[in-house]
Amino acid sequence: MKNILITGGAGFIGSHVVRLFVNKYPDYNIINLDALTYAGNLKNLTDIENASNYTFVKADICDEKIIDNIFSEYNIDAVIHLAAESHVDRSIKDPLSFAKTNVIGTLNLLQAAKSNWNGDFKNNLFYHVSTDEVYGSLTDQGFFTEKTPYDPHSPYSASKASSDHFVRAFFDTYRLPIVISNCSNNYGSYQFPEKLIPLFINNICNNKPLPVYGKGENVRDWLFVNDHARAIDVIFHKGKLGDTYNIGGFNEWKNIDLIKVLIKTADRLLGREEGASESLITYVTDRAGHDYRYAIDSSKLKDELGWEPSLQFEEGIEKTVKWYLENTDWVENIVNGDYQKYYSEMYENR
Ligand code: NAD
Ligand code: DAU
Numbered sequence: 001m002k003n004i005l006i007t008g009g010a011g012f013i014g015s016h017v018v019r020l021f022v023n024k025y026p027d028y029n030i031i032n033l034d035a036l037t038y039a040g041n042l043k044n045l046t047d048i049e050n051a052s053n054y055t056f057v058k059a060d061i062c063d064e065k066i067i068d069n070i071f072s073e074y075n076i077d078a079v080i081h082l083a084a085e086s087h088v089d090r091s092i093k094d095p096l097s098f099a100k101t102n103v104i105g106t107l108n109l110l111q112a113a114k115s116n117w118n119g120d121f122k123n124n125l126f127y128h129v130s131t132d133e134v135y136g137s138l139t140d141q142g143f144f145t146e147k148t149p150y151d152p153h154s155p156y157s158a159s160k161a162s163s164d165h166f167v168r169a170f171f172d173t174y175r176l177p178i179v180i181s182n183c184s185n186n187y188g189s190y191q192f193p194e195k196l197i198p199l200f201i202n203n204i205c206n207n208k209p210l211p212v213y214g215k216g217e218n219v220r221d222w223l224f225v226n227d228h229a230r231a232i233d234v235i236f237h238k239g240k241l242g243d244t245y246n247i248g249g250f251n252e253w254k255n256i257d258l259i260k261v262l263i264k265t266a267d268r269l270l271g272r273e274e275g276a277s278e279s280l281i282t283y284v285t286d287r288a289g290h291d292y293r294y295a296i297d298s299s300k301l302k303d304e305l306g307w308e309p310s311l312q313f314e315e316g317i318e319k320t321v322k323w324y325l326e327n328t329d330w331v332e333n334i335v336n337g338d339y340q341k342y343y344s345e346m347y348e349n350r
Contacts, residue, residue: 248296
């Protein structure tokens, strides 16, 4: 039996990782620790919530005592750390909460791991899930490799960079067994509708304006979320201790081109005339410090651990648009704030 603490498991990527591990590894106990901030939603996990190898714990990673207790109570062997404040625009408005959760929260987990694992780190692993944004911004040329120097620009990416440095410092200083991955932009089901793709699908559905930052010329490298979860599985089991792995699908899109694909797909699925929703495109003031281009070179992960994305973008985007159109209740619940009630109904009287 392995007792694996997954933090942030009620969020977008975390819920896909929890589902994969619960279903694929019946011999592991999966403890999903999440503070259920605005971004955490237990409705993302209704299909596995009664599994015998799954436990949910509501807790804040910044709470030193509680985190320490959880390590001893559940006899945690390994951590997959995803809990974070994750939205760049929010970090511009409220950088402090990003420093608290992403930096202090991560440090707190590292301390708990170090003290509870008693200096004998056999069969332990602290897996830190990070982002390509720590590498900064590219021009039209080149890719981020694992050797690209850190150059974060937003309070979000600065906080993630800082957490990465702490994780490496625990490896160098205390030999805590760690591994880090830095992934590109994810898309797929259960993404909070503040991020580009779910926000725009929801707005197309409701004939609301589509707010394109600047000229829509920024470039992002998109990966289907289930492929990120599969990469985490591979790195968790086969990654070299102390190492970093970039995760991405060599799938770059200019925002405006991606938005046109979303419009085309959604209009077709909604039975609208082709391009009918293009009139919703509205150019708005650019994001402050907006990184121009991200592009990940994930060849190390492919060459050393054999991971490759499983899905072509066209198929992934079709599945994603369909999912949001078929799950309007899920989006509505978030927009109404109703899913907050779900937690009390499900757990408070147990
Ligand atoms: P998300 O915002 O959807 O989910 C974050 C989860 O963390 C939520 O469930 C939230 O309740 C929880 N959380 C936040 N603060 C907490 C705290 N103090 N204590 C405990 N739980 C807390 O984020 P996401 O998009 O799923 O990202 C997950 C991780 O992956 C993050 O570390 C992010 O930096 C990283 N990442 C995201 C992407 C992406 O495209 N979304 C790409 C690369 C890396
Ligand atoms: O690269 C990985 C990162 O990808 C993750 O670490 C972050 O957690 C995740 O949020 C994401 O960051 P981005 O800032 O790239 O994602 P977002 O969906 O917010 O924006 C994607 C692009 O679309 C970006 O260039 C800004 C633009 N955009 C976004 C929104 C929300 C718009 O033009 N309009 C919008 O309304």
